[in-house]
Structures are given as structure tokens and as C-alpha cells.
Amino acid sequence: MRRPGSILILTGAGISAESGVDTFRDKGGIWSQVKLEDVATPEGFSRDPAMVHAFYNARRAGLAAIEPNAAHHALAKLERVHDGAVTLVTQNIDDLHERAGSRNIVHMHGELTKAFCATCGAHLLADGDLSADLVCSACGHAGGMRPDVVWFGEIPYHMDDIYKRLLAADLFVSIGTSGAVYPAAGFVAEARAAGIRTLELNLEPSDGTPLFDEARHGKASVLVPAFATEILAGI
Ligand code: OAD
Numbered sequence: 001m002r003r004p005g006s007i008l009i010l011t012g013a014g015i016s017a018e019s020g021v022d023t024f025r026d027k028g029g030i031w032s033q034v035k036l037e038d039v040a041t042p043e044g045f046s047r048d049p050a051m052v053h054a055f056y057n058a059r060r061a062g063l064a065a066i067e068p069n070a071a072h073h074a075l076a077k078l079e080r081v082h083d084g085a086v087t088l089v090t091q092n093i094d095d096l097h098e099r100a101g102s103r104n105i106v107h108m109h110g111e112l113t114k115a116f117c118a119t120c121g122a123h124l125l126a127d128g129d130l131s132a133d134l135v136c137s138a139c140g141h142a143g144g145m146r147p148d149v150v151w152f153g154e155i156p157y158h159m160d161d162i163y164k165r166l167l168a169a170d171l172f173v174s175i176g177t178s179g180a181v182y183p184a185a186g187f188v189a190e191a192r193a194a195g196i197r198t199l200e201l202n203l204e205p206s207d208g209t210p211l212f213d214e215a216r217h218g219k220a221s222v223l224v225p226a227f228a229t230e231i232l233a234g235i
Contacts, residue, residue, distance in 0.1 A: 003084075003231060003234040004084065004169075004170035004171035004197070004231070005084035005085070005170045006084045006085040006086075006087075006168055006169045006170050006171075007078075007082070007084065007085070007086050007087070007169060007170065007171045007172075007173065007231070008087045008089065008165055008166050008169040008171070008172050008173070008191075009075060009086065009087065009088050009089070009172075009173045009174075009175060010089050010090070010091070010172070010173070010174045010175065010177060010184055010187055011075075011088065011089075011090045011091065011092060011097070011175045011176055011177065012090075012091045012092065012174075012175070012176045012177025012178065012184070013029075013091070013092060013176060013177070014175065014176020014177060014178075014202060014203055014220055015069075015071050015072065015092070015096075015175050015176035015220045015224070016066075016069075016072075016092055016094055016096055016176070017176065017203075017220070018069045018070075018071070018219060018220060018221045019066045019067060019068060019069045019072070019094075019096055020065070020066050021062075021066060021092075021094055021096075023176075023178075024178075025178050025180060034055065036152065038051065038052070039051070039052050039055045039056075040149075040151045040152055041151050041152050041153055042151055042153060042154065043153075044151075045146060045151070049132040049146075050131070050132055052146075052147070053129070053130050053131055053132060053147070056112065056130065056147040056149065057129040057130060059093075059112055060112045060113065060126070060127075060129075061129075063094060063095060063112060063113070066094070066096065067096075067099070068096040068097070068099050068100035069096075069220070069221050070221040070222075070224070070225050071175070071176075071220035071221050071223075071224035071225065072096045072097055072099075072100035072102070073100045073101070073225075074224045074225040074227075074228040074229075075088060075097065075100070075102055075224060075228065076097070076100040076101035076102045077101075077228060077232075078228040078231060078232065079101075079102055079103065079104055080101070081232055082231060082232060084170070085104070085165075085168075085169075086104060087104050087106065087165045087169070088102050088104060088105045088106070089105075089106045089108055089162050089165075089166075089184075089187075090105060090106070090107055090108065090109075091108060091109045091177060091181070091184050092107075092109070093107065093109055093110055093111055093112045093149050094112060095111065095112070095113050106157075106158050106161065106162055106165075107157065107158075108150070108156040108157050108158060108159070108162060108184065109149060109150045109156055109157070110147070110148045110149035110150045110157060111148055111149070112126075112147065112149070113125065113126060113127065114126055114147075114148035115130050115134075115145050115146065115147065115148055116145070116146050116147070116148040117136040117138060117139060117141070117144050117145055118144040118145075118146055119136060119139055119141040119143075119144035120136060120138050120139035120141070120144075122136060122137075122138035122139065123148055124136070124137060124138060124148075126147075126148070130145055130146070130147060131145075132145075156183060156184075159183065162187075163190070166187055166190060166191060166194075166196075167190070167191075167194050167196075169191070169196055170196065170197065171196065171197050171198075171199065172187060172188065172191035172196050172197070172198045172199070173198075173199045173200075173201065173227070174187070174188060174198075174199070174200045174201070174202070174206075174208070174212070175200075175201045175202070175220060175223075175224060176201070176202060176203070176220050177202070177206065178202075178206050178207060179206040179207040179208035179209075180207055185207065185208060188200075188208050188211045188212055189211055192211060192213075197213055198211070198212045198213045198214070199212060199213065199214045199215070199216070199227075200212040200214070200215040200216070201215075201216050201218075201220065201223040201224060201227060202215070202217060203217065203218065203219060203220075204217055205217060
């Protein structure tokens, strides 16, 4: 692939699937195990904070048992070696990109390894379980701590910064996402409208496939290293 200067890469649950993380909408995915309304909405959290904390506590604890896979490592190498900017915008709340060595990451749906205090607005590191009665280490108030994740009905993080970086890119790549959730699902149309080349790497055709200039289908652990090699070789 002709060497682009600046690359913006969007990742979704599919890039972590081969590390053992469940995706959301595939067969047996998270939304077939639990109700989205219960664990991924502010209303669900108000109804039953203990249950929502338990769901995210289990996912946070699960991070210790998983490792980045070849796709995460390939993106970290691309960022390190490519002579233009490589921005990673992820919908994932796991920390596998960081652990693979990527540094230029925007977590638009938040991070499992952080807590958010609804009382004072602090984003704090969270390496253990959160609970409804936890005291915020920034403001000292109890009862306002929640997982630092974006729920349905809330605005994803860093959107102004993401659109600025997207529109400055020469290439937009979408990896392992079904294209079912906005605003991320709309990035391909925004990129195309701005004349930016677009590429999809996904296990199977996604909702957005027809909008991409090019789509390659297969496992992220195979497609992503091949893509990174192509870019670095200027093929
Ligand atoms: P989805 O579960 O909707 O989509 C995962 C995509 O990954 C599917 O298109 C799969 O085909 C693909 N996939 C699965 N295994 C793969 C593999 N080994 N290699 C490559 N692709 C693979 O997950 P997301 O698109 O990330 O938001 O979901 C977007 C958002 O919806 C999530 O961030 C979450 C969810 O509800 C919130 O909770 C706010």
C-alpha cells in the first residue's frame, strides 16, 4: 500500500477477540450474556449499582488473564517505526493496546483501569474492585464512584480531538468493529467525505463495509500484521 503520512486507526472488540475477550454482537457475545440496558446505561447503574460494579469488576480482574495478540503488537510497531503520525482510537475498554506498547491512544469509550468520580469529575486509576460506597481519593466524597466507561446515552470521550485527527489523516483504518455503534460507526463516512482513503480489516463484512474504499476479511492476528508490514515497506 502506498505509504500514507498520517494514519488514524479505529479498533473495536474484534481486535481483542483472539486474546480471549468476548466481542459484543458475535454469537455468544456479551450482549447475549447480559442486558445492555442493565450494565451499559446510566439508568441501569442507578437501578443496581452493585450489579454494575460486579460486572465491570469481573472484567477488570479478567485483564490479568489476557495478553495482547499479534494484531496489538503490529499496531504498536507501526506507531514506533512509521515516519508519520499513527493515532489509535479505540472503542475498547481493555488495556491491551497499551500493554503491546502503543502510546498514541484515545480511549473513546473509557478504560476499565480507571474510575470516574461523578461528584468531582476526577478520573482515577483503579486497579482493584470498585463499589457503591467507595470514597473518592480526590474529593473525599463517598458514593459517586463509577467505572470510567462511557455508557449508552452518554457522549464518548475526546470527540473534538478525534475528529481533528481523523480529518488530518491520509488513511483511515477500521479494525474489528461491527460498525453498529455511533459515533465511531460514522467515521468512515466522515473520512470519505474529506477525501481520505479508507480500509476495513474485519473478520467478516460489517454494516459499514460498502462505505470503505477497500475491505479485507479475516482474523485480525493475520490481517493487521500484514497491513503494518505493507505500510512500513511502502508497498
Ligand atoms: P462488536 O461485537 O459489535 O463487533 C465486533 C466485530 O469484530 C464483528 O464485526 C466481528 O466480525 C469482528 N471480529 C470478531 N473476531 C474477530 C477477529 N478475530 N479478527 C477480526 N475481527 C473480528 O464490537 P464493537 O464494534 O467493538 O460500547 O462494538 C462497539 C461498541 O458496542 C463497544 O465499544 C461497546 C458495545 O456496546 C459500549 O459499551 C458503549
